[in-house]
Amino acid sequence: MIEEKSPTSGAVPAIPPQKVTTMRTTKFEETVAGYLFLTPALIIFIVFLVIPLVIAVYISFTDWNGITPLRDDDAFETIGDDNYQQLLTQEGRRQTRFFTAVKNTTYYVIGVVPTQTLIALILAVIVNQKWLKARGTFRTIAYLPSITSSVVISIVFLWLFSRGGLVNAFIELLYPAYGDKAINWTDDSTGVFHWVLKQFGVTRADVGDWASEKHYGLRTWDWISGPSVTMLMIMILNTWTTIGTLMVIFLAALQNIPSYVYEAAAIDGANVWQIFRKVTVPLLKPTTFFVITLGLIGCFQVFDQVYIIGGGDATLTVAVLVYRNAFGTGSNMGLATATAMILFVIIFIFTVVQRRFFGGERANW
Amino acid sequence: MTTIASTQTQQARSGTRRMMNVAMPTIGYTVLVIFALIQILPFLFTISNSFKCLPAIQAYPQSLVPVPPMDVTCEPTIIDDTGRERKTVLPADETSKQVTFNPTLDGYREIFDQKLPRWLFNTAFVSLGVMFLRLLFDSLAGYSLARLKFPGNRIIFFFVLSLLMIPGIVLLLPRFILLKEIGLLNSYPALIIPFSASLFGVFLMKQFFESIPKELEEAAMVDGAGRFTIFFRLILPISTPAMTALAIFSFQGMWNEFLQVLLLVSSKSELWTLPLGLSFLRGEFGEQLRWHSFLAGSVITTLPLALIFFMFQRYFVEGVSYTGLKG
Numbered sequence: 001m002i003e004e005k006s007p008t009s010g011a012v013p014a015i016p017p018q019k020v021t022t023m024r025t026t027k028f029e030e031t032v033a034g035y036l037f038l039t040p041a042l043i044i045f046i047v048f049l050v051i052p053l054v055i056a057v058y059i060s061f062t063d064w065n066g067i068t069p070l071r072d073d074d075a076f077e078t079i080g081d082d083n084y085q086q087l088l089t090q091e092g093r094r095q096t097r098f099f100t101a102v103k104n105t106t107y108y109v110i111g112v113v114p115t116q117t118l119i120a121l122i123l124a125v126i127v128n129q130k131w132l133k134a135r136g137t138f139r140t141i142a143y144l145p146s147i148t149s150s151v152v153i154s155i156v157f158l159w160l161f162s163r164g165g166l167v168n169a170f171i172e173l174l175y176p177a178y179g180d181k182a183i184n185w186t187d188d189s190t191g192v193f194h195w196v197l198k199q200f201g202v203t204r205a206d207v208g209d210w211a212s213e214k215h216y217g218l219r220t221w222d223w224i225s226g227p228s229v230t231m232l233m234i235m236i237l238n239t240w241t242t243i244g245t246l247m248v249i250f251l252a253a254l255q256n257i258p259s260y261v262y263e264a265a266a267i268d269g270a271n272v273w274q275i276f277r278k279v280t281v282p283l284l285k286p287t288t289f290f291v292i293t294l295g296l297i298g299c300f301q302v303f304d305q306v307y308i309i310g311g312g313d314a315t316l317t318v319a320v321l322v323y324r325n326a327f328g329t330g331s332n333m334g335l336a337t338a339t340a341m342i343l344f345v346i347i348f349i350f351t352v353v354q355r356r357f358f359g360g361e362r363a364n365w
Numbered sequence: 366m367t368t369i370a371s372t373q374t375q376q377a378r379s380g381t382r383r384m385m386n387v388a389m390p391t392i393g394y395t396v397l398v399i400f401a402l403i404q405i406l407p408f409l410f411t412i413s414n415s416f417k418c419l420p421a422i423q424a425y426p427q428s429l430v431p432v433p434p435m436d437v438t439c440e441p442t443i444i445d446d447t448g449r450e451r452k453t454v455l456p457a458d459e460t461s462k463q464v465t466f467n468p469t470l471d472g473y474r475e476i477f478d479q480k481l482p483r484w485l486f487n488t489a490f491v492s493l494g495v496m497f498l499r500l501l502f503d504s505l506a507g508y509s510l511a512r513l514k515f516p517g518n519r520i521i522f523f524f525v526l527s528l529l530m531i532p533g534i535v536l537l538l539p540r541f542i543l544l545k546e547i548g549l550l551n552s553y554p555a556l557i558i559p560f561s562a563s564l565f566g567v568f569l570m571k572q573f574f575e576s577i578p579k580e581l582e583e584a585a586m587v588d589g590a591g592r593f594t595i596f597f598r599l600i601l602p603i604s605t606p607a608m609t610a611l612a613i614f615s616f617q618g619m620w621n622e623f624l625q626v627l628l629l630v631s632s633k634s635e636l637w638t639l640p641l642g643l644s645f646l647r648g649e650f651g652e653q654l655r656w657h658s659f660l661a662g663s664v665i666t667t668l669p670l671a672l673i674f675f676m677f678q679r680y681f682v683e684g685v686s687y688t689g690l691k692g
Contacts, residue, residue, distance in 0.1 A: 033592040037509035040502040044562035052539035126393045141401045147670045149621040151640035152663040156411050169425045301534045304623045319534050344535045
């Protein structure tokens with residue numbers, strides 16, 4: 001380049017002034033275009049994400065009932081952290097309801113997240129095997145529930161699990177004596193752990209006073225109830241729905257593991273289990289992290305299925321409580337937004353803790 | 366001795382290996398077939414029972430094969446002994462035998478009388494609206510973040526990323542309050558505008574645009590094309606895979622959305638979508654669930670998405686795996 005230019009003159013070649021302006025204009029134009037392109041999306045995000053978040057934080061510190069127009073002078077008063085205290089520390093009906101919801105949601109998450117992750121992983125590994133034929137068909141079938149409306153699935157499961165429904169009929173087919181004590185899946189508030197204990201003749205009266213002591217609005221005995229039967233059915237429903245998506249995610253990650261990795265392990269004499277445990281699982285760690293995060297965020301906010309199927313306190317989840325606090329009898333928007341904010345914090349903490357345990361590296365292959 | 370021993374172990378090992386070669390597929394296929402049945406049977410039973418009379422739905426064993434006479438009347442009007450007209454219900458064994466049943470469209474008729482056409486229109490209208498706006502807004506924003514160099518680019522990207530952390534449930538009530546205050550509650554815009562751009566979509570499009578070679582745009586720029594021309598004439602036409610994935614996810618998401626719709630339009634039944642309509646029917650029917658019409662409604666709600674799914678399966682799977690890969 002330099003040699004080329006040197007013959008013309010010894011001086012630094014002057015850049016034509018026209019070009020400078022073009023460059024500057026291009027840069028300016030690019031900035032204008034950059035912001036213009038972003039404007040519609042940014043407006044939507046600011047108006048419908050950022051502003052609502054600010055509103056939510058603010059209202060959670062007020063006693064606004066949600067009905068009186070906000071323009072009215074006496075629409076609300078700021079009451080400090082009163083809503084949060086009513087939910088978390090102050091003994092009373094609201095605290096009991098909140099922790100009932102927390103308990104149910106916790107059982108739900110503990111039941112669903114590991115189950116769906118594990119089953120999806122195992123299925124993905126099987127579908128990824130070389131000898132498998134009709135891979136596409138299995139993937140299609142697995143994914144089908146994921147595209148179906150949660151309301152439709154809830155209705156269909158409500159029907160399948162009804163007292164005289166197909167599920168009970170099938171259990172009776174396998175176990176004829178079942179007919180007399182058929183489970184009423186869609187409306188049974190018995191805790192599953194309570195039910196098991198009862199089979200061994202253990203009730204609250206048998207275990208001593210500790211069971212009747214109240215912590216955070218609930219008796220110890222009620223804390224250890226396990227999910228109710230109806231909740232268990234909702235857990236089965238959601239696991240059934242989600243497995244397909246998770247399997248497809250796992251499968252995509254598996255297909256990115258080069259086959260020589262397996263071949264090398266096989267040459268070293270590793271058996272199927274060892275390959276799964278020592279090769280596949282570690283390589284899938286980032287994907288597993290992603291799948292669990294996705295599961296946690298989704299499960300903590302479970303609403304649709306509970307709203308359609310569940311009714312009373314035995315299926316009350318935090319998301320449903322947010323809705324009921326906002327629109328139920330004696331509704332209070334301040335309390336409802338406070339409930340939502342606490343759920344936000346819970347989800348945030350779980351995601352962070354989870355990241356610690358599983359390592360936060362992003363999947364990059 | 367050692368050689369013999371080692372040959373023996375080798376034989377034993379190859380024996381186990383051979384056994385594994387047979388056992389693994391057997392176990393694998395068994396697990397997959399059971400799983401596939403569990404996934405598919407609820408759909409098959411829903412479809413077959415949506416064509417049955419109410420009593421036949423409760424009958425066991427479940428018949429799955431439709432045989433003529435087609436379209437029986439489930440609740441025929443008869444004239445009783447006193448000469449009065451009276452509605453009766455065909456008992457289960459009249460319409461359903463061990464494996465066969467006489468199909469009826471009564472369930473579909475009943476659900477169509479329940480404003481279902483209106484719900485169907487609303488669902489389609491809102492889903493398409495959201496889909497087209499998202500395609501435009503998300504790809505514009507994604508392109509800007511991926512390719513345009515301007516001050517603030519990185520900051521805005523991290524801002525968008527951090528918004529992804531906010532769970533939907535937190536935004537639910539304040540969004541409701543906001544729309545109520547500006548008087549948009551119970552209107553079509555309430556179901557479209559707040560959802561017309563998605564963080565996930567911006568993110569997806571940005572990732573995709575970054576995979577397009579820069580030389581393409583540089584060539585166009587040398588020819589004097591501006592950013593708008595480049596985007597609409599050059600980039601969008603070659604972005605079909607990502608755009609299709611985004612279109613499908615947006616459409617499907619809005620078609621199935623329940624909670625937001627419940628909050629934003631539930632007091633105006635002309636604006637109900639299919640999921641909302643079905644959920645309200647559940648409340649209306651109470652314990653006396655008219656399962657045949659419910660199942661018919663379920664089939665109608667699922668069918669359009671199922672068709673799209675079978676047509677564009679590749680994009681569904683690619684889209685899902687894309688999100689999986691990029692975290």
